[in-house]
Amino acid sequence: MSKVLVIAEHDGAALNPSTAKCVACATTIDGAKIDIVVLGASVSGVASEAAGISPVARVLTVERAENEHAIAAVFAPQVAALADDYDYVFGPSTAFGKDLMPRVAALLGVNQVSDIMSVEGSHKFKRPIYAGNAIVTVEAPGDSKVVATVRTASYQAADGGNSAPIESTDVNVELPTHTRFVELQAGQSDRPDLQTASKVVSGGRALASEENFEMIFKLADTIGAGVGSSRAAVDAGYIAPETQVGQTGQIIAPDLYIAIGISGAIQHLTGIKDAGTIVAINKDEEAPIFEVADIGLVGDLFQIVPELTDALS
Amino acid sequence: MDKILVGLKRVVDYNVRVQVKSDGSGVETDGVKMSINPFDEIALEEALRIRERGDASEVIVVSIGTAEAQQQLRTGLAMGADRAILVETSDAIDALSGARVFKEIVDREGADMVILGKQAIDDDNSQTGQMLAAIWGRPQATFASEVVLDGDKAKVTREVDVGLETIEIDLPAVITVDLRLNEPRYVKLPDIMKAKKKPLDQIPLGDLGVTPGPAVNAVEFAPPEARQRGITVDDVAGLVSALKDKGLV
Numbered sequence A: 001m002s003k004v005l006v007i008a009e010h011d012g013a014a015l016n017p018s019t020a021k022c023v024a025c026a027t028t029i030d031g032a033k034i035d036i037v038v039l040g041a042s043v044s045g046v047a048s049e050a051a052g053i054s055p056v057a058r059v060l061t062v063e064r065a066e067n068e069h070a071i072a073a074v075f076a077p078q079v080a081a082l083a084d085d086y087d088y089v090f091g092p093s094t095a096f097g098k099d100l101m102p103r104v105a106a107l108l109g110v111n112q113v114s115d116i117m118s119v120e121g122s123h124k125f126k127r128p129i130y131a132g133n134a135i136v137t138v139e140a141p142g143d144s145k146v147v148a149t150v151r152t153a154s155y156q157a158a159d160g161g162n163s164a165p166i167e168s169t170d171v172n173v174e175l176p177t178h179t180r181f182v183e184l185q186a187g188q189s190d191r192p193d194l195q196t197a198s199k200v201v202s203g204g205r206a207l208a209s210e211e212n213f214e215m216i217f218k219l220a221d222t223i224g225a226g227v228g229s230s231r232a233a234v235d236a237g238y239i240a241p242e243t244q245v246g247q248t249g250q251i252i253a254p255d256l257y258i259a260i261g262i263s264g265a266i267q268h269l270t271g272i273k274d275a276g277t278i279v280a281i282n283k284d285e286e287a288p289i290f291e292v293a294d295i296g297l298v299g300d301l302f303q304i305v306p307e308l309t310d311a312l313s
Numbered sequence B: 001m002d003k004i005l006v007g008l009k010r011v012v013d014y015n016v017r018v019q020v021k022s023d024g025s026g027v028e029t030d031g032v033k034m035s036i037n038p039f040d041e042i043a044l045e046e047a048l049r050i051r052e053r054g055d056a057s058e059v060i061v062v063s064i065g066t067a068e069a070q071q072q073l074r075t076g077l078a079m080g081a082d083r084a085i086l087v088e089t090s091d092a093i094d095a096l097s098g099a100r101v102f103k104e105i106v107d108r109e110g111a112d113m114v115i116l117g118k119q120a121i122d123d124d125n126s127q128t129g130q131m132l133a134a135i136w137g138r139p140q141a142t143f144a145s146e147v148v149l150d151g152d153k154a155k156v157t158r159e160v161d162v163g164l165e166t167i168e169i170d171l172p173a174v175i176t177v178d179l180r181l182n183e184p185r186y187v188k189l190p191d192i193m194k195a196k197k198k199p200l201d202q203i204p205l206g207d208l209g210v211t212p213g214p215a216v217n218a219v220e221f222a223p224p225e226a227r228q229r230g231i232t233v234d235d236v237a238g239l240v241s242a243l244k245d246k247g248l249v
Ligand SMILES: Cc1cc2nc3c(=O)[nH]c(=O)nc-3n(C[C@H](O)[C@H](O)[C@H](O)COP(=O)(O)OP(=O)(O)OC[C@H]3O[C@@H](n4cnc5c(N)ncnc54)[C@H](O)[C@@H]3O)c2cc1C
Pocket: A203, A204, A205, A206, A229, A230, A231, A232, A233, A244, A245, A246, A247, A248, A249, A250, A260, A261, A262, A263, A264, A265, A266, A267, A268, A281, A282, A283, A284, A287, A299, A300, A301, A302, B014, B038, B039, B121
């Protein structure tokens, strides 16, 4: 039997879908028995959500005032202590998991396997490197624990319908006070979240201003899509940073991705490799985005986008 | 604050379209342009700005690798670092050992802050900074897009998935930087000349008492599954009907 501990990601109110994707990855390990741990100040709601994920055996909760915010330096010693009973410790390759998991790995004296795309054996995994330009099969030492992040875009969330037992645990470790939460400025948006949206409309540098991005929002709202962007658009201040898609932004896998005025730099393409259908709208027929697009339309976005929005309304 | 350490990794330049060798043993690096990892340049720029504001007295750039990494360290010196340390090894080094090396240098130098890139664009691991903070027992502020120093504390704004998170950390600490923290300066010719005279120490990895491993070993490299170029439509009507055919709208 292989015991897997999945670290839940949540905001205190709701479980992040990345958790069910980590469970999906864990189920592909031979003989996996999967527990989820939820750290927080008060997590009963989140824990019952986690208990619904199949085929989770048990949900552990660690409730302490210090756990109100996900501070890696505070969470890591607790996770490392819990890891004693497990062969695998998995977290999502989101900002939360990327921050926390390497700190856990170092406390356990192992390297981390980053961004698992597939499980190839008990200690063998595939992962992307060079912005996804190469896929490497890696092997972690057979005699030590595997600490890993799961590339969430490679997995569909595990099914619900479970009702795993929830157990509260104490972890007796000293927690540092050297790192303190100050504030979170979350983007205000009623639009679908990029990680879970089935459709995403993205705008690039060609939009040329914050005002022009309204066009992207309109099209997105017309088809119920989330809104993404390229780094160039974010750097120019046209749109909020959390919308950036790519190597250093979000890695996403919607059914439909519409790239508008985006050239298709490798760093951007890394973020959409797993999209179902890619549509590219670009005035330059040589733009690299067309090499990966399922449907290409060459032309001026300022004409095409309003017309398209009308046609789909 | 006295000393800031900055890590500079020598990597394949971000403009290069990396190719996997046909025998699957690695990626092609022969004759390929090598540069400083772009995130590390941003890390160095931040350290230099802190020193230029008078909040630190010395910026030391550190690389782990072969003698060739001297090139990247010289570039770092030309940007304005005061001195450089090359920890020499011919073997690829795993993230945890890299973190241990930095910890040794931190101890030797008595550094107050370490600024690293949030990830290296070759292995895309994003581990070293967090691991260093763990074994050092100090704060980590990862994916930083703003750093505001305040005596022996710093407020760091981090790029997270839902927006921006601000945390306060006590120094010494490790900061890993995101792309929007700053725009690195260009190196001018006279600076390159000046950089040749700045100290660059070479320390064999063995002298630091760090033995690499156990690593997560690469077994085989393969190109990614390529997406195929699809159809081109002539106009909006064509696009709408193609989307309808696929049941997407
Ligand atoms: C370390 C590193 C990490 C990076 N990470 C990311 C990342 O995560 N995500 C990311 O996106 N980028 C990332 N980048 C940046 C990336 O290399 C590109 O610079 C960026 O993606 C370009 O954005 P863009 O396509 O919007 O702009 P451009 O490349 O300038 O493309 C604009 C496109 O718009 C088209 N266009 C112009 N006007 C019109 C019009 N009127 N109608 C239609 N089309 C028009 C042009 O033909 C062009 O193709 C990274 C770079 C580095 C070095």
